[in-house]
Amino acid sequence: ATDTTATDTETGATATPMGFGRMHRKEDARFIRGRGNYVDDVRLPGMLHGAILRSPHAHARILSVDASAAEAHPGVKAVITGETLAGMDLAWMPTLSGDVQAVLATDKVRFQGQEVAFVVAEDPYTARDALELIEVDYEPLEPVIDARRALDEGAPVIRDDVEGRTGNHIFDWEAGDREQTDAIFERAEVTVAQDMLYPRVHPAPLETCGAVADFDRVTGKLTVWCPTQAPHAHRTLYALVAGLPEHKIRVISPDVGGGFGGKVGIYPGYVCAIVGSIATGRPVKWMEDRSENLMSTAFARDYHMRGEIAATRDGKVLAIRVKVLADHGAFNGTAQPTKFPAGFFGVFTGSYDIRAAHCEVTGVHTNKAPGGVAYACSFRITEAVYLVERMMDVLACELDADPAELRMKNLIRPERFPYTSPTGWEYDSGDYPRALRLALDMVEYDKLRAEQAERRRDGGPLLGIGISFFTEAVGAGPRKHMDILGLGMADGAELRVHPTGKAVLRVSCQSQGQGHETTFAQIVAAELGVSPDDVEVVHGDTDQTPFGLGTYGSRSTPVSGAATAIVARKVRERARLVAAAMLEASPDDLEWSVSEAGGRWSVQGSAEHGRTIQEIAMAAHSNLELPEGVEGHLDAVTVYNPPNLTYPFGAYVCVVDVDPGTGQVKVRRFVAVDDCGVRINPMIVEGQIHGGLADGIGMALMQLMAFDEDGNHLGASFMDYLLPTSMECPSWELGETVTPSPHHPVGAKGVGESATVGSPAAVVNAVLDALRPYGVRHADMPLTPANVWSALQGTPIRT
Ligand code: CDP
Structure with missing residues (x-):
């Protein structure tokens, strides 16, 4: 029961259907009238306000913290330091990856913006003022900023809090069959290799993180309002860490202004608000500002990858091999099911029927904020899709083949489903060639290539056409294989x-x-x-x-x-x-x-x-x-308990015009054909896709969490960390195919993150396609005008 329909982007949602179909969002009635209720809207009688003192250094030893002047400041109710928390056995908390993270630093600070002290005061301004009265004596230490130096002999050891730790290595993880893959590479007619970086980016939700904690000394009940994406998991973790009975904890996640993976974990501010409420007996609110959000919470990606493909001369891909150096920051706070330290990166064979595959991932610490959150993707799938989709274009370049034809030749055929990938993932259903064909028809691919040839002959702005075909693996997950900190999914x-x-x-x-x-x-x-x-x-x-x-x-x-x-x-x-x-x-x-x-x-x-x-x-x-x-x-x-993940997929084509004089990229068109199985509300699905496509343009062209060599954060405001707006986005052209998931009761697959996963590679491939006559094979994101211009001069910027 499948059908193919190209739809336009009109919502057409007026009548209320009896079941599935377009209908306006019920929640919008309150959102568009300003009646949403976010954490910062929560105001309780007698509520106090907290503010966090943060480290100016990326790496420094704390010699002393003197909070006496802050404590004496009028309106201040409490100052909590690492030492205060250590007395309650709360100075460190577990991360989602089984590591520990400092709530408030006791021994050292390990990234710029790390939490050092927490002031509770009558109002937020007094709390902020009092931060300036806290005297911290730091002894600066040499930081490790470049992940590629983290394992160097003599590199400063960031995590000397962990007994016996002598270096910055966190884990090694591998998937696939090394021997079989290497053997194919040795005999292959053609091999290509490419280094690439998926840079550190931030989900940057409209609403920053925050919490209101209210501990009732009489009933012993703790209520925490915070914009968490996982209220039940938070409650259990609070119970386990603080030793409070679970039935005496209530976590309320009210309206949330965007999460994108960044609001899964527990942040030190939440714990500080709770301790502040316990200490003062009054509710305590803590809200991050934008710079705090960008500096200390929820980075994503930061994967240094080397991809290799072995193929026949006529373009059949035989094997793929990948090495990854993963920058996990100072504390390993990466979010993923326990058995998957590199998330679902194991799906790096993408949408192609490839005989053999092998990947190795090494995780390291650097003096940067912890995170590695699954920013609008299923645990590292964005990195995997980007890698394989860039590699397909690198191969096309090497073979002088058409990237669409090369993909068509290698896509998993519909009759192969359910398909088991060489790294052991069982894709539930799909008709990939149909989706790619639809996308190519919608964009009028042949006409565009003809226009490109003409432009290349006659001069003018460069035209680039980029394709990306992605498969996601979403719906974690089967309890047998997947848990987060022991909690089945x-x-x-x-x-x-x-x-x-x-x-x-x-x-x-x-x-x-x-x-x-x-x-x-x-x-x-x-x-x-x-x-x-x-x-x-x-x-x-x-x-x-x-x-x-x-x-x-x-x-x-x-x-x-x-x-x-x-x-x-x-x-x-x-x-x-x-x-x-x-x-x-x-x-x-x-x-x-x-x-x-x-x-x-x-x-x-x-x-x-x-x-x-x-x-x-x-x-x-x-x-x-x-x-x-x-x-x-x-x-x-x-x-x-889901029997398997669902595997949505899509074919994306991006068309760009690049000004060779300035390196400015203009996205002219973007065609996105998505298949998320049965659509419950097509209008909402399209909205999710629109957001993800804009995200992709942001990551491909604008967004980068940069640091200088001392570890100073260079992207701590929206003046530096650039988000895409309608100015950078074309009018999206959406299409759909429907291949129901065979194991989901209504045949639906997830879609919320598909477009963020699939789109960056399409944009980058388009820009590099435009630059092809200049012999540029690869340049790293974000493809800012400076970066594109440098690539055109033959010197792409390595971040
Ligand atoms: O987990 P998250 O809500 O972020 O992602 P999702 O499950 O993919 O859903 C995003 C939104 O799209 C929800 O409102 C879904 O119910 C809707 N959706 C849909 O209408 N049809 C689908 N096949 C998948 C999602």
């Missing part, structure tokens, strides 16, 4: 239908703007034959929702969305039993149907002899006599 869901047929769905995932209140209501609506307007979705509050691991890596629809469909089906089955009692028929004789009038159970063959779900809901709460063993009411709970 299954999600719960609860559905309660009230007597009048209105329903409340409670889920563990947490929207950061993706429209879950709409799409999850649509899933229930489709299963029960009710209007999505009659389904309220509750999320983001551990006291109100079942346990689950949250929202990141596009896992909400694949996992919590599946839980939602299953729990609704359970309710529907309960409704069948109640309907049978109402109709005095056997449940086996009933059939389910959904018409414009809604969902109903009726006696087979006589549709008029039936009961609507609303009638059944009322009866289930009435004194109707129910058969033995059938409970009253209409509700159900479930826990969904």
Whole structure:
């Protein structure tokens, strides 16, 4: 059941469908009227305010911290230092990668912007003022900034807090078959190799991080409001680290202004706010400013990669080999399931049917902020896709082949699904050639190549056409293989239908703007034959929702969305039993149907002899006599453990004009064909894709977390860390194919991050395609005018 349709980007969403389809987002009614409720909107009686003193050095020993003047400052209620926390055994906290991270530094500071002290005061301005009164005596140490120097003999040891540590090495990880891969490389007709950097970037959500902590000394209950993407996991970690009973902790993640992976982890500020509240007995709010957000939280990528491809002369790719040096910063805070220290980088064979593959990843510490977050991707898949898609273009260049034809020749054929990759990933479904063909048709590829040839002959701005074909692996994940700090990645869901047929769905995932209140209501609506307007979705509050691991890596629809469909089906089955009692028929004789009038159970063959779900809901709460063993009411709970990841994919084509005089790149067109299986709300899916494509332009052309050689952060404001705006983005041209996931209850695959994963390679390939006549084979992101111009002069900038 697949079909191919090219759609335009109009929303066309007006009427409320009974199930899947375009409808406006329910949550937008409050967002566009300024009625959202974000952490910084939380104001509690007697609330105090916190501010963090941060290190000016990238690497320095702390000789002393004198907070007495700050403590004496009017309005200051408490000053918390590393020493204070050490007394509570809270100076260090676990990271998502099983490392530890300083909450407030005690011995050394290890990156510029690291947390050193926390002031709690009557208002935020007093708290900030008092930071200047804290005297810290630092002894500066030589920093390690370039990951490629981290393992040098004699390099300063950053993590001397870890007993026995003599260097900056964190881990080695490999995947695939080295021997088989090497053997193919030795015999191959053609081999190509390319070094490339996926630079350190930051998700830069509109809302920065922050927390309001409220510890009630009487009840012993701690309530924490913070924009976390994983409220239940946070609660369990607080319980484990602070020794507070879990039922005495409530984590509320209210409206969130963008997460993109950056709000998965626990940041020192959250712990400081909690300690501040415990110490003062009053609620404490801490909100980061923009520079703090860019300096100390949530960097992503920072992969130095060397890719190699072995192929036949006519362009059949036989093997791929990769070496990665991964810069994890001062504390290994990378987010990924435990068994995957390099995330899902193992899918680096991409969308191609390749016989052999091998990769090695080495993680190192540097004097930079911890992170390695899965910024709008499923744990390092963006890096993997970028690598293989750049390598395909490098091979095309070497063979003087057309990059579209080369890809078509190597794509996994539809009949090969389910397809097991050489590194052991089982891709669930796909028709790749169809998606690529659609993208090429939409962009009128041949015409563009003809225009390019003409331009190359006649001069003028350079025209570049870049292709990227990506496969994502989303919906982490099967409990057998995947956990985060020991917590399995299954999600719960609860559905309660009230007597009048209105329903409340409670889920563990947490929207950061993706429209879950709409799409999850649509899933229930489709299963029960009710209007999505009659389904309220509750999320983001551990006291109100079942346990689950949250929202990141596009896992909400694949996992919590599946839980939602299953729990609704359970309710529907309960409704069948109640309907049978109402109709005095056997449940086996009933059939389910959904018409414009809604969902109903009726006696087979006589549709008029039936009961609507609303009638059944009322009866289930009435004194109707129910058969033995059938409970009253209409509700159900479930826990969904996904059998596999889902594998969305897409074919992207980017068209750029490059001014050879200035190096300025203008994205003229961007065609994106996405396949995320069945689309619950195509309008929301398109919105997710639009955002991801803009993200891709940002990373490819503008965004870079740069440092000088002393470790000074050079991108701590939006004046330096450039985000894309509508000025840099073309009008997106979207297309779709639909290949349902065979194991997801409604055939949906995740899509939230597809476009961020797939688009950077398309933009970079387009720019480098434009530069091809100049003999430029590769240049690293971001392809700023300076970088493009330097590449044109034959000296691309190495970051
Ligand atoms: O986990 P996250 O919400 O970031 O990603 P997702 O599960 O891919 O969903 C992003 C948004 O797109 C949600 O509102 C989904 O329900 C919606 N979606 C959809 O309508 N159809 C799909 N096949 C996939 C996602």
